[in-house]
Amino acid sequence: MSHTAQIPSHRKPRRSAQKVTVIRAGVTGGVLSTIAIAAAAGPANADAVTQTIEMPTLTSGLASDFAKSADATQRVANNLDLRAQEDAAVAKAAKSAKTAKAEAERRAEAEKKKAEAEARAEAARVAEAERASRTAERTVLTASSSNTGSGSNSGSSTGSSTATSTTSTVTSQATGSAAAVVAFVQSHVGDAYIMGSTGPNAWDCSGLVQAAYNQIGVNLPRVSQDQSTAGTQVSLSNLQPGDILYWGGAGSAYHTAIYIGDGQFIGAQNPSKGVVQASLDYDPPSGAVRVL
Template identity: 60%
Template sequence: MSHTAHIRSHRKPSRSTSTLVMRAGVASGVLSTLAAAGASAPSASAAEPVTQTLELPTLTADLAAQVAQSAGATQQAAANYELQAERDAAAAKAAKQAKANLAEAKKKAEARKKAEAARKAAAEQAASRSTERTTLAATTSSSSTSTATGSAAAVIAFARAQIGDAYVLGATGPNSWDCSSLLQTAFKQAGISLPRVSQDQSTAGTPVSLNSLQPGDILYWGSAGSAYHVALYVGDGKFVGAENPSTGIVEKPLSWSPPTGAVRVL
């Protein structure tokens, strides 16, 4: 037997077929990857977004003039509207003032009309009273101056006896009276019962004219049935009455305060 027959070989063992196949597969994969990357490069470039530049139109001189003209027209229109609004406001204010002036003028005219009517009425009343005084003065001069007799004398005597007493509204004597209580008490002296108030006393007897008065007649002021004052005619154009708190019971001529009418109960 040879000496070398049992000595192991020192040659490197050959690589297995599987290892070689694996490495070949890896290399092939790498190459495939590189090839794919190279092939896809143009596609990536083609997928990049394209930037588009827009060019704005150039503002020409004509367009600028049109813009300026439009702005000027707008400004002028606004100014016109504002001016018109001011004119309308001024017109409304003037109309309101004119209306107020017209109302004031009418008011003043009405006041003047009323004042003129009042003046005429006062003048007519003054003229009427003047006529009454003249008439009463003439009546006094022509009236009988004879002394009252009988019942009239008793009534007049009592009324004259109270001259100087006080006037107190609602009082019935013996030292203070009002106009109707004085006459009521005076006529009691002749046995005649008169109503208490002047309104009723003005219709208690027979109406007589102021031109034909007799002593003992009842004088009244106001309207018959609604008289506000009464007094006693005592002859010689005079009367006795409770006039007011200032004068008290006094004797006065008819012209001092001309009465409206008279009634006769005696």
């Protein structure tokens, strides 16, 4: 047995040989790249081993898939952009509609206020015309009744007493529906005058005339202007009981009353006198219309 047989060897272990793997990867367009991979393998002084791995080249099918994916992404983006435009258009339309509605409401309110102002102005004009027609100094109603033979003590009588003194004579002259109209206005002599009132105890001029005819089934217009053209125009020299007298122009009259015969009329004159019976000489009318 050798005397060195039990002595451990002092030789260094061999280093593993490097294994180099070359990977050839194909890419679209034919460009190749080589990747070298070093790995520990085998003895240290072993020859280096080179291994080449061919990677598959990207096919045209994959490229087509990429292209389709890009197209799909673009379509989604286009759809989102279109939706955003549609939303913006809807919002703009809603805003325009809201603005238009507000403008329409503003104009309607302005028209309403204008109409109300015109109505007030017309009412004031009519009232002023009635006041102006009676501002001149006239003989009191009792004096008027004395001119028609109502008695020597008529100076102390009232409009109501004047109506009483002539009621029987006037009634005898009226017949049929005319008599009913005359009787109605005679029954309201002494009532108050309130502009816009239509009874039963206060009237304006056209309200009393309208009510007198309504109770016999004849519907007259409400205002003096229309009542002055509601029938056939007649001469003041050819009046009959029940005829409608008017002051002012036909179609633009500012006052109406009822002729009751014997040169007398009854009407709601003004706030200071109320409903009175008076002579045509006291306040001569402009014209007359016959309804019955």
